[in-house]
Amino acid sequence: SGGQRQLVAIARATALRPTAVLADEPTGNLDHRIGSEVIALLENLHHSGTTLIIVTHDRELGLRAHRRIAMRDGSIIADEQ
Helix, strand or coil: CHHHHHHHHHHHHHCCCCCEEEEECCCCCCCHHHHHHHHHHHHHHHHCCCEEEEECCCHHHHHCCCCEEEEECCEEEEEEC
């Protein structure tokens, strides 16, 4: 399934313990259950010291971030911590 492929992609990307991960719409096209698993995996990475840069249109996911940068038409319109 798409969700399983997403989880495998994240596992591969993080297997070598990178200092940062860029995730573009990590929960896009996933059902709620698999999306929650992806979010939990990303949060575990963050708690282990990995910097996460997440691009998302999912407001709920965005609100979980410690810092949020909003963009419109290629320009930063908000930077909240």
